[in-house]
Amino acid sequence: MNAPSPTLQPAVAAQDDRLRICFPFSGDSIGGSHISVRGLMEHLDPALYRPVVVTEVPGGMIANFFAGHEQMDDPGAQRLFVPGEAFTARKFARTLTGVLPRARFLRRNRIDIVHVNDGRSSANWALAARLAGAKLIWHHRGDPGALGLRLLAPALAHRVLAVSSFALPPAGLWSARKRASVVHSPFDTTLEVDRSKAREALIRELGVPHDTLLLGYFGAFVPRKRPLLFVDMIARMGEISPRPVMGLMFGQARVPAMDIALRKRIAATGVEDRVKLMGYRTPGPFWIAACDRLVVPAVGEPFGRTLVEAMLVGTPIVAARSGGNVEALEGGIGLLVEPDDADALARACIEGSDADAMALRAQVNARARFSEAAHCAQVSAIYKALRP
Incomplete structure (x- = not known):
């Protein structure tokens, strides 16, 4: 089993002027968002960017999937949400207890951008990113009617990326549509199978x-x-x-x-x-x-x-x-x-x-x-x- 890379040390971070980008993930199952992020990380210019994956489960499936990339543990991790469960207001309220630990974590490691890639990670990290003074990219890969996209993204996201025109935030008075753009998911286009x-x-x-x-x-x-x-x-x-x-x-x-x-x-x-x-x-x-x-x-x-x-x-x-x-x-x-x-x-x-x-x-x-x-x-x- 591959152990996550050690946490950034402030003394080292102070000498590193690369853009520090945090990719937090909730839960511990692999999906399309993880595949897309790994493809992105492998193509980012290492002279300009320092991507860091944050996981809720040290040594779990996600940690192993990103083996070889810098990783840190989620300081606000609690009981994992069960896949398939509805993300209710009560569950969102439970995420608030992790906001301050996560905000301190982002400030301590001088994270410039928090790039969230699924609904639960957005709920867990969006407010913490704003409190820490980091820029928030809300990468939306789900239904355009999703509660978080409609209610939280307009207030918290600096940019919204949607995987298709269909997934863009609905237009309206309270909407992140003007800060949104379509970015199709990446694929290995050299793929060949007999x-x-x-x-x-x-x-x-x-x-x-x-x-x-x-x-x-x-x-x-x-x-x-x-x-x-x-x-x-x-x-x-x-x-x-x-x-x-x-x-x-x-x-x-x-x-x-x-x-x-x-x-x-x-x-x-x-x-x-x-x-x-x-x-x-x-x-x-x-x-x-x-x-x-x-x-x-x-x-x-x-x-x-x-x-x-x-x-x-x-x-x-x-x-x-x-x-x-x-x-x-x-x-x-x-x-x-x-x-x-x-x-x-x-x-x-x-x-x-x-x-x-x-x-x-x-x-x-x-x-x-x-x-x-x-x-x-x-x-x-x-x-x-x-x-x-």
Whole structure:
């Protein structure tokens, strides 16, 4: 297990005129925001910037994910929030007990910018950043109707970064919209996977005929991503597909109730032999490449990483016409269907006759739009503008 790097020493910090940027993370599970931040940190100019990751769990999953980067422990860490729990006013009030320790921590280490990347971290660190005199970047990767974005960001954030136009703060009298800009998440655009070999490996594992249509769902099993709708789609495909079909669900339920509901839906629709729960697997792009289609039934998704990863590896995409899906697939580089329509999803998976040509166009598009270097250049310009 990799131990976090030691805390900055004031004597050393005083001799270091690089911009000190704090990336605090709440909880201890890995998601798209952690992948994006690590990609950003690896491209920041070390002569100009000193990024520091702050974790609630020393030696945990997040600490290990950022091994090799400077780390510190969260001085205000308390009981972790349970993934899937609603972030209520009571829970926000509990975060206030950590404000002063965190503010002192930021002043002591002379942090210039606090860059928060998820709702809980924003709630934990936004006020502390302002009290410490640090600039606050609120990186929003969720629903534009999120409580914190609507109520706290207008008062506390110096800049808001949104992963898509859909995720921008709503305009209004009390809004951070005028301080917001769209910065798409970064990806390794050099990514290459041999789809034929990946598919062959998956076919062998499943023990299914080679002409089976492999349809992949990737992501957490949460209501917004519509895992139950994916099961309904597979059931519908059993009625209309000329080929055998397998629905492969890569991911996990964040709460037991969803796991129970998913298994009940699989049994109720009679697709136990056609839907397989694959669990969480890495590297994700390999398994996306192994599928014949990436299916994204999610509604209100700000900007899904798996969409762009599918574009990069050349897997055709069928997605709901909702949220950031539309922005990611603009220009006809994926098939978009009406949201919450299992039949429409099923028919799109079958009827996409030019799917391979569309996937090739998507690959070229993604390499031009979503590079880590381009993302770093955008964010660095914002850091430079905020420099004290």
